[in-house]
Amino acid sequence: MLAGLAGEAEPYRRLLKELSGILRAYYARRAPPGIDAEDLVQETLIAVHTRRSTYDTGQPFTAWAYAIARYKLIDALRRGRLHLRAPAEEADDMFTPPAAAGGADAAMAARDLERVMAGLPQRTRDLIRATRIEGLSIRETAEKHRMTETAVKVAIHRGLKSLGGAYGGSDVEGD
Numbered sequence: 001m002l003a004g005l006a007g008e009a010e011p012y013r014r015l016l017k018e019l020s021g022i023l024r025a026y027y028a029r030r031a032p033p034g035i036d037a038e039d040l041v042q043e044t045l046i047a048v049h050t051r052r053s054t055y056d057t058g059q060p061f062t063a064w065a066y067a068i069a070r071y072k073l074i075d076a077l078r079r080g081r082l083h084l085r086a087p088a089e090e091a092d093d094m095f096t097p098p099a100a101a102g103g104a105d106a107a108m109a110a111r112d113l114e115r116v117m118a119g120l121p122q123r124t125r126d127l128i129r130a131t132r133i134e135g136l137s138i139r140e141t142a143e144k145h146r147m148t149e150t151a152v153k154v155a156i157h158r159g160l161k162s163l164g165g166a167y168g169g170s171d172v173e174g175d
Contacts, residue, residue: 001061004052016045019065026069035076044072063112074132116163124159127152 004012023044027037047068055064117125123145130141131152142149 001052001055002057016049019048020045023069026066027073030073031076034080035073040069040072040076043076044069047072059112120159120162124155127155128159131156 001012001015004015020041023041024037027035027040031037031040044065048065051068055061117128120128127141127145130136130144131138136144138149138152141147142152145152147155
């Protein structure tokens, strides 16, 4: 990625080729029937390419790339009105790269997530965690936090928009 950011075409091409294989395996394990894994691979590669300027070179590339992949999967699940459900104790394993399961990359990704979300109010962090990481629906989250569904949606939208503005993103779809 660093060579690609420096304008070197061949290393960047190799990166995208390797990443496409990793993404195929990632989505093959996580995408339910009815979600085309190959479409997700292509969407993710496009997002990596178009958002490459937002990559923080001081952080692991894999954490950044897997975060994009996870958000693309969540977007696809929402479009298909499907919900990603898992017991809370399995949530870390669900979004951890297979090579890093239980390893340093998973710990760094968790640390990065905490650092990124630290600037948000505690309630907003809790709502985002409940819906984006734990896989709860808006209704379940509203009941859990004793809020209206509309208030949950607004708080999540504002929190994600704030994060997007702080970290170079510009769109928050479907939130």
